[in-house]
Amino acid sequence: MKLNIAVLPGDGIGPEVTKQSIKVLHAIAMEFNHTFYFSHAPVGAIAIDETGDPLPQETLDLCKNSDAILFGAIGDPKYDNDPSAPVRPEQGLLKLRKEMGLFANIRPVKAYDTLLEQSPLKVDRIQGTDISIYRELTGGIYFGEKKRNEEGTEASDLCLYTKEEIERIAHLAFKAAQSRKKKVTLVDKANVLESSRLWRKVVTDLAKSYPDVELDFLFVDNASMQLILNPKQFDVILTENMFGDIISDEASVIGGSIGLLASASVGNQFALFEPIHGSYPQAKGKGIANPIASILSAAMLLEHFTLFEEAEMIKTAVEKSLELDITTPDLNKLGKTISTEKVGDFIEDFILHPEDTNRNFTNIHLGQSTII
Ligand code: IPM
Ligand code: MN
Numbered sequence: 001m002k003l004n005i006a007v008l009p010g011d012g013i014g015p016e017v018t019k020q021s022i023k024v025l026h027a028i029a030m031e032f033n034h035t036f037y038f039s040h041a042p043v044g045a046i047a048i049d050e051t052g053d054p055l056p057q058e059t060l061d062l063c064k065n066s067d068a069i070l071f072g073a074i075g076d077p078k079y080d081n082d083p084s085a086p087v088r089p090e091q092g093l094l095k096l097r098k099e100m101g102l103f104a105n106i107r108p109v110k111a112y113d114t115l116l117e118q119s120p121l122k123v124d125r126i127q128g129t130d131i132s133i134y135r136e137l138t139g140g141i142y143f144g145e146k147k148r149n150e151e152g153t154e155a156s157d158l159c160l161y162t163k164e165e166i167e168r169i170a171h172l173a174f175k176a177a178q179s180r181k182k183k184v185t186l187v188d189k190a191n192v193l194e195s196s197r198l199w200r201k202v203v204t205d206l207a208k209s210y211p212d213v214e215l216d217f218l219f220v221d222n223a224s225m226q227l228i229l230n231p232k233q234f235d236v237i238l239t240e241n242m243f244g245d246i247i248s249d250e251a252s253v254i255g256g257s258i259g260l261l262a263s264a265s266v267g268n269q270f271a272l273f274e275p276i277h278g279s280y281p282q283a284k285g286k287g288i289a290n291p292i293a294s295i296l297s298a299a300m301l302l303e304h305f306t307l308f309e310e311a312e313m314i315k316t317a318v319e320k321s322l323e324l325d326i327t328t329p330d331l332n333k334l335g336k337t338i339s340t341e342k343v344g345d346f347i348e349d350f351i352l353h354p355e356d357t358n359r360n361f362t363n364i365h366l367g368q369s370t371i372i
Contacts, residue, residue, distance in 0.1 A: 001305060002035045006066035008059065008096075010044040011089060012279025013289035013340075014072025020291035020344030021070060021298040024317075027351040028302065028310045039066065043096065044089035044279075045076035054092030060099060063270070068301050069100075071274035072294070077281050098138050101267035104169045105244065106176075106300075107133040107276055109251040109261065111231075114322045118256030118331055121228055126254050129231040132180065133251065134173040135244025137265055139165045140195070142241045161195045161240065166202040172266075173238040174210040183235035185216045187223040187243055199240065220247070227251055248276055257330045259290025262297040264304060271304050273297040287339035290328040292318055295347060317350035 007022065009015035022038055029036045041059040048054050054074075063069050074093045079085045096102075111119070111129040119126055144158030177184045186203050188196035200217065207215040218226060220243045226233065227247060231254050239247065252258040261276040275293030283289045299314040325333050326346045332338060350356075 001307065002037075003068060003305065004037045004039065004066045005301070006059075006063045006069045007038050007040045008043040008063070008069060009040065009072035010074045010093075010279065011046055011076050012073050012281045012284045013277075014044075014074070014279055016285070016287070016340050017275065017289050017291040017294040018070060018072040020340060020347070021294045023344050023348050024295050024314060024351065025298050025301075027348045028307075028313065031313070031351055031354075032307070032310050034307075034310075038070075043071075043092045044074035045079065047092060048087055048089060052087070054087055054089050055095045055099075060096065063096065063100060063272075068304065069096075069270070069272040070294075070298065070301065071272050073275065073277065073279040075279040075281070094142060096272070097265060098143065100270040100272065101138065102265035102270060102272055103136065103138045103165065103267050104172050105133075105135040105137040105263055105265045106172075107135060107244075107248045107251075107261060107263045108300075109133065109231075109248070109254055111254050112256070112260075112319065112322055114319070115256040115260075115331065118333070119254060121254060125229070126231055129234075129254050130180075131231065131234045131251065132176055132236050133244060133248050134169055134176065134236060134238045135248060136161075136165065136169045136240045137244075138241075138267075140241035159193070159195045159240075159242075161198055163198070163202050166199055167206055170203050170206050170238060173236050174207065174213050177213045177236040178210065181235035182212055183214045183216065185218055185223070185234055185237050187218050187220050187237055187239040187247065189220050189243075190217070191219060195240070203238065223247060224250055228253065252276065257290060258293070259328065259330050260292050260296070262293050262295075262300055264297070264300040266304070271301070273301040273304075287341060288329050288337070289340050290330050291340050291344050292321075292327075295344070313351055313354070314347070317347040320350055321346050 009018040025036050041062045043059055074089045079088050109131040111126040116123045139161050141157050141159040144160045146157050148155040173184050188199050190196040190200045252261045258277045263276050265272040299311040302311040
């Protein structure tokens with residue numbers, strides 16, 4: 001398969017983790033005879049520095065002319081404590097999602113057996129957790145009208161949803177549940193918010209066309225508690241934009257590190273793949289950022305193009321790295337400092353040398369020679 005991939009590394013650790021995914025995708029291309037072309041473009045704070053615009057027109061054009069987008073991270077502390085900043089890096093990502101119609105953000109959350117001890121949660125609670133979060137991505141309070149009065153003493157953000165916006169992501173969530181454990185949990189705040197009541201009504205009506213899928217409801221406050229109390233009760237979580245943003249960060253605690261969580265943002269025409277973590281500016285350039293979320297996002301990219309065997313290969317390589325403790329400091333059991341680059345090297349190497357699977361990877365696959 002030939003794929004044109006737009007690469008938007010963005011800010012902070014974005015470039016260093018994205019570099020590892022590209023390396024891994026090159027290995028997949030070589031092993032499976034595909035051709036992947038990568039074209040880089042600026043987005044976020046780095047794009048503001050270069051052009052004054054967090055999403056320059058050329059970047060958007062490149063994305064629209066590509067088969068898929070591989071996104072790094074966005075954000076810079078110099079904007080975080082400046083509420084009067086006229087442009088902000090995050091606007092680049094939000095505009096990109098809106099312009100490309102990426103209305104569904106899919107965030108898988110899994111407890112890896114080899115990492116159970118790394119999570120601050122009790123092992124018996126989290127073992128076997130496998131959740132797919134369907135977060136609405138182009139509506140709600142993120143995109144509703146924003147106002148501030150002239151004196152600067154009053155502000156509001158409108159949370160607006162239409163039936164169509166709810167239906168299109170709900171269909172995807174129900175279809176996903178059909179090939180999983182057949183359960184959808186709608187997370188909302190229908191006891192207070194009118195927009196949530198609309199979600200409940202629309203989703204309840206739509207559920208009738210999926211009689212094989214059980215539909216369940218939870219208020220977001222309760223859901224955030226249930227998520228760490230008994231995460232195994234969930235299969236597919238369907239929710240609006242901001243609730244999805246918040247509960248997915250919370251859910252990352254189950255896996256042991258936010259550095260593991262990948263995501264796919266899809267629409268009718270385009271698809272973007274990005275780790276759910278942010279730009280982690282404190283770690284920038286130190287080689288300590290976990291590249292796995294980005295690498296697993298690359299695996300989701302392959303799945304999007306039905307390259308399932310290839311995606312599986314990446315996942316197996318990732319699991320092997322976790323098993324052998326070839327991990328960055330956020331996960332490393334022995335407190336070793338294996339760098340971002342070395343984790344990427346291992347995963348690349350595993351893909352290029354599948355015949356070595358049973359050998360001692362720890363010694364031979366850390367960027368040293370694979371010839372023993
Ligand atoms: C995410 C991020 C973004 C969001 C920010 C960077 C705008 O937190 O992708 O989860 O809030 O959607
Ligand atoms: Mn977030």
